[in-house]
Amino acid sequence: MIRRVFIVNAALVATLIMGVACGQQVPINAAGATFPYPMYSKWFDEYHKKFPQIPINYASIGSGGGIAQVTAGTVDFGASDGPMTDMQMKQFQDKRGSAILHFPTVLGADVPTYNIPGVATALNFTPEALAGIFLGKITKWDDPELTKANPGVKLPSSNIVVVHRSDGSGTTYVWVDYLCKVSKAWEIKVGRGTSVNWPVGLGGKGNEGVSGSIQQTANSIGYVELIYAVQNKMTYGKVKNASGEFIQASLASVTAAAAGIPMPDDFRISITNAPGKGVYPISSFTWLLIPSKIADPTKKKAIKDFLAWMLADGQKMTEALSYAPLPRAVVAKEVKAIDKIQ
Amino acid sequence: MAASSTTNFSARPSGRASTFWQRLRSGDDIAYVVTLTCALTILAITALLVFELYKNSAVPRHQFGWSFLVTTTWDPVAGQFGALPFIYGTVVTSALALLMAIPLGVGAAIFLAELAPMRISNALTFLIELLAAVPSVIFGLLGIFVLVPALVSIEPAIRSVLGWTPLFSGPFYGVSIFSAGVVLTVMIIPFIISISREVILAVPAEQRDGALALGATKWETTWNVVIPFAKKGIMGSIFLALARSLGETMAVTMVIGNEPKIHQSLFAPGYSIAAVIANEFAEATGDLYLGALIELGLVLFGLTIIINGLARVLVLTTTKKGAI
Numbered sequence: 001m002i003r004r005v006f007i008v009n010a011a012l013v014a015t016l017i018m019g020v021a022c023g024q025q026v027p028i029n030a031a032g033a034t035f036p037y038p039m040y041s042k043w044f045d046e047y048h049k050k051f052p053q054i055p056i057n058y059a060s061i062g063s064g065g066g067i068a069q070v071t072a073g074t075v076d077f078g079a080s081d082g083p084m085t086d087m088q089m090k091q092f093q094d095k096r097g098s099a100i101l102h103f104p105t106v107l108g109a110d111v112p113t114y115n116i117p118g119v120a121t122a123l124n125f126t127p128e129a130l131a132g133i134f135l136g137k138i139t140k141w142d143d144p145e146l147t148k149a150n151p152g153v154k155l156p157s158s159n160i161v162v163v164h165r166s167d168g169s170g171t172t173y174v175w176v177d178y179l180c181k182v183s184k185a186w187e188i189k190v191g192r193g194t195s196v197n198w199p200v201g202l203g204g205k206g207n208e209g210v211s212g213s214i215q216q217t218a219n220s221i222g223y224v225e226l227i228y229a230v231q232n233k234m235t236y237g238k239v240k241n242a243s244g245e246f247i248q249a250s251l252a253s254v255t256a257a258a259a260g261i262p263m264p265d266d267f268r269i270s271i272t273n274a275p276g277k278g279v280y281p282i283s284s285f286t287w288l289l290i291p292s293k294i295a296d297p298t299k300k301k302a303i304k305d306f307l308a309w310m311l312a313d314g315q316k317m318t319e320a321l322s323y324a325p326l327p328r329a330v331v332a333k334e335v336k337a338i339d340k341i342q
Numbered sequence: 343m344a345a346s347s348t349t350n351f352s353a354r355p356s357g358r359a360s361t362f363w364q365r366l367r368s369g370d371d372i373a374y375v376v377t378l379t380c381a382l383t384i385l386a387i388t389a390l391l392v393f394e395l396y397k398n399s400a401v402p403r404h405q406f407g408w409s410f411l412v413t414t415t416w417d418p419v420a421g422q423f424g425a426l427p428f429i430y431g432t433v434v435t436s437a438l439a440l441l442m443a444i445p446l447g448v449g450a451a452i453f454l455a456e457l458a459p460m461r462i463s464n465a466l467t468f469l470i471e472l473l474a475a476v477p478s479v480i481f482g483l484l485g486i487f488v489l490v491p492a493l494v495s496i497e498p499a500i501r502s503v504l505g506w507t508p509l510f511s512g513p514f515y516g517v518s519i520f521s522a523g524v525v526l527t528v529m530i531i532p533f534i535i536s537i538s539r540e541v542i543l544a545v546p547a548e549q550r551d552g553a554l555a556l557g558a559t560k561w562e563t564t565w566n567v568v569i570p571f572a573k574k575g576i577m578g579s580i581f582l583a584l585a586r587s588l589g590e591t592m593a594v595t596m597v598i599g600n601e602p603k604i605h606q607s608l609f610a611p612g613y614s615i616a617a618v619i620a621n622e623f624a625e626a627t628g629d630l631y632l633g634a635l636i637e638l639g640l641v642l643f644g645l646t647i648i649i650n651g652l653a654r655v656l657v658l659t660t661t662k663k664g665a666i
Contacts (some may be wrong), residue, residue: 009620062624088627161515166600166617168625190419194625194661197417202517202611205621212486216494217515 007288018266025052026298028306031059032066032079035170035225038108038324040079045220047306054302063170064194065152070262070289071095076299078289079172081108082177082194100291101341103334104285105314107258107324109249110175111229111282112235115214116141116222123237124246125151127182127273127281130239131220133160135185138201141219156219161167163212163213166203168194174284175223178272194296205304223282226254227322242273242280251324254281259327267334283324293342307338344404376488394642399637401629409636416602418622423634425641427602431519432645436587438523438608439530443583446527447534448576454535455542456564461648464611465538474532481608482596485525490516490597493524497609512607517599520608530583537582542568577657581650588646615642 030040038061044056061069063080070078071092083102085091092100112125129145138145141155165172173194180187188195203295204210204216207228214220226249229236238246249252260276263269273281290307294300311331318325326334362371402410402423450470452577504510510520545568553563556651569576599611600621615638626632635656 006404064627067627135609160514168623169623170625192528193419195418195622197419198424198601202515203613203621204517205595207598209486209596213515213517216486216491220515312544 007089009124015270026054026302028054028056028077028078028299028302029059029075029079030056030066030288031061031069031075032082033063033170033286033287035081035108036106039318039321041309042317046317048124050309051305053229054306056306057288062168063173064168065290070100070291073342076294077291077303079105079287080289081283081286082173083270083287084289090336092291096291096293097289101292102292103288103290103337104258104267104326104330105288105310106318107271107283107285107326108174109117109226109252109254109257109280109283109324110178110223110241110251111226112221112234113211113225113229113234114213115218115307117218118154118159119155120151123153123247124240125237126240127178131179131186131229134162134164134179134199134201135183135189136162149246156238158219161203161217161220162198162201163210163217163220164198164201165207165210165223168204169206169208169285170224170284171207172196173226174272174282177270178282181270181273183197230322233267240271240278241283242275243277243279245277247278247280249280249282251319251322253278253326254283255327257281257283258285258324258330261281263330263333265337267330267337290341304338304341308335311335360628371666374510378433382462383624390639392620392638395640395643396464396635399633399640401633402637403428403633405630406599410488410634411641413605416618418631419631420456421628423637425615425638427604428615428618428638428647429641429645430604431480431614432524432588432600432616432642433649434519434608434612435522435526435598435614436584436649439526439587440580440584442527443534444580447531447579447583450488450531450535451538451542451576452564452569455539456568457561457657462608467536470532470535472529474536478529478593481525482593483527487516489525490521493521496499508606509608512605515599515611517611519605519612522594522598522612522614523608525597526590529593529641530587533583533586534576534579537579538572540574541579544575545571546638574657576589577653581653584653585646585651588616588649589616589642591620615645647661 021204037058039056040060044058049051058079059075063082066078066080067084067088069075071088073096078248084100089100100108110132114123123146126149129138129143129149131145132145137162140157142157142158147155154222160292176186176190176196177189177192180192188198202213202255204213204222207224210224211232211234213220224234226232232274237248238248241247256276257274257279260279261271261274262268267287268283269285271283271285274283288307290303296305311326311334317327376567406423410423411426412431414426415422415424416427417423419533428489454466458466460602479571485515495515497514549567549571550563553567554560556568594614595617598614598617600617601611601619602613603611619635619638623632623635
């Protein structure tokens, strides 16, 4: 159904070349989310070093593309920053005659980042403040909603310039998913999606576009991925969680968000605004999308082995790349779920 | 000029009636078939492109009809799609770019071809052609990190001169329709200069000598004889520049602000067709959303044809003695 023919072709050509170059190898093709790409490429590379007969090619074309391609069967598995919707699951079932399984791999988070001349501290943001700013209802930095949460910080009486992502992205999905949970007005007026109809603000392309616009526009605010903010040493704010604490995003507070929530059997769960102490509320899983029936026995074994390795050795590599590892309970549950692949 | 270069098969010095084989061996027919195939390929690619765009945009075309072109809401969550803000942004940024690039580009081409010493002219032309080869993402990044801050600093000056018009009112965040126009100007100037210079250089020396012999000054010769002679070619360079600016994606999306709204002010953010396709296609799901993006491609195609057609009509009605 999707016209990403050129990508499919590229994948096919890559498969052919790999096939010709190394006859006995089992090349596995995957495509999807861009956010976990640095982690995945490290994992696939390490795994290939360990098992030279299993190269995994990953095309980071975006979550939407990953879902579309795994549904069309042009890749062996997909990857997405957002869980598939019920309708997408049904489409997969109708098309392929079997179900699709979600396997969480790592965790990510979105952080509010801003540029207010004279303010260098990490500001506190209440959910009401974030929703108000992004709805265009809070327009000045010295709005009571902001000053109340930031005693001792002198906020200017300037207009707030909102910056958001212009490209469809999982980062945006997590951000607006959070806003939907904390603000009825947002849920009704804007809703959830990888691209939405923003009430206010400028659009920047990619994390770099957003951070570039923020750096150059005084009194601006936007959101970027935690990893991007950490690597570029950006100032980012604390967000009030469901327990009423102002929490700064860190690997620990993001993992805590995943630990506090009961995990459903299909692993499709949003952990924004998760309950619990020390939880950073704008966090999310990212998933591998794996068909429950894999016809080719060598591929099936290779994918199952990779999952087991990713959940054990793979998780130890996450923190070096600033990704938050999965909580232990989730790992244990996933290890059991590997058997569902037949 | 044009008549002398016309291909003429019968002009070959061959007394005998040539058989098919002889003609084939002489190469003319082979050349004819090969070049015809090349020309038809272009036609086929274009037709296929339009067909694919048309076919794949069936869902939104049926759902929205012509209102797609005139409505302004772009809401992927609610499934509401209107193309007007993107059409507006595309047309206005390109118009701005041409407005700035034509005088600069043609002026520079006249200097390089007519007035500058040949060595300087060649050196400068080399640099200009290098500029044409810079990837657009580089222009975009330079746009965000260099041009936008520079525009913010000179904005009060622009406003003090032009601020009385509604076109330069409202707050300025750096990224805007105006910034996109400036980046596009820089990107299309090399095309105008490079091609216009070649065309002006190709004007026969006799034309200049004749004018000078009649007592015209150097500038009168350039302006009244050389430029009219080269007019068609210069127009050609402008078409190419226009096509480039209408379809430019990366550089525009980085500086235009990506807000699908129509504002009166050029200092306000906007959006262009190519930019929204590049931004949203990768993550778009569902036939309606994808179809709407593909339909935007169809709209851009139509827009290019209409604008180029209008420009061509303009040229035909104003040009009488153009030759190159």
